[in-house]
Amino acid sequence: MNKCIDINCLFKVQYGLYIVSSTLDNKLNGQIATTVMQITNCPIKFSICLSKNTLTHEMISKSKVFAASVLSQNAPMAFIGKFGFKSGRELDKYKNTKFEQNITGCPLTLDYSLAVLEGKVSQTLDLNTHTIFVGDLLSAKRIATGTAMTYEYYYTVIKGKSPENAPTYVK
């Protein structure tokens, strides 16, 4: 590691915690992500950054549609674990998860969700290990009131970790 970089500083950068999802060939999948943000306002565009190793990345690459659910601070570790540390290649994550579908067909995750949004990919940026997907927002709906989960809260209060595929993973 570069000695000019104090890794602890990286944890001062602020993120929410989201379930990013997609659909392909009538299959549904989703995963935890921190890297969701609005990047333009006219039109409203979002960017999402995912590891190329994940099934959700594969689905969004092919279907060009994505959804994101803003997680509430009261999302329990068991729920986060299902979406954050297991692959949709091994289990159907939406089998026991409440969701609805709207414009894109992506699962809009309702469990522990404050708001759901979905969009269509218009641009991508290849980062070698990860891809940034940029998409136009098609719908955004409020699900519940409450405080959003932040990565800092997840890391410092819940004592959660990052999986190896996460952009914020630290060895």
Added chain:
Amino acid sequence: MNKCIDINCLFKVQYGLYIVSSTLDNKLNGQIATTVMQITNCPIKFSICLSKNTLTHEMISKSKVFAASVLSQNAPMAFIGKFGFKSGRELDKYKNTKFEQNITGCPLTLDYSLAVLEGKVSQTLDLNTHTIFVGDLLSAKRIATGTAMTYEYYYTVIKGKSPENAPTYVK
């Protein structure tokens, strides 16, 4: 506005508050931004999204170097206002601002800062009104302990607004 989009949902997406800065031809400038995040971990890369209207955007486009300072929750509105609502084309924002320079020469803003980081642009993505700059992290240094300012805290507690150039601006 698309009737499928509840604008209030956009405020549930979580961001920190940063001063993003650059240098060009011995001039220094910086601006408030929310759109700073780590996007890969090996190597560590960051992305920053800025409006094409801003002087900092112009400087980073040409110099290919950037810095970001993670603002503390106790940054006062007067300080945020100087960096968020005024243009470096009209005033020297670093005249009365404490900063240091390290590898890139960008001003690493120390006032109300928890940590400073800097990098070199390796890729860009043109979003028409804004640009995503992706860069390799070159240094990261802790400045102070404390709680980071979030956009939600700025918006709901300090009652701050977004300037028109912000990716999160809502008419």
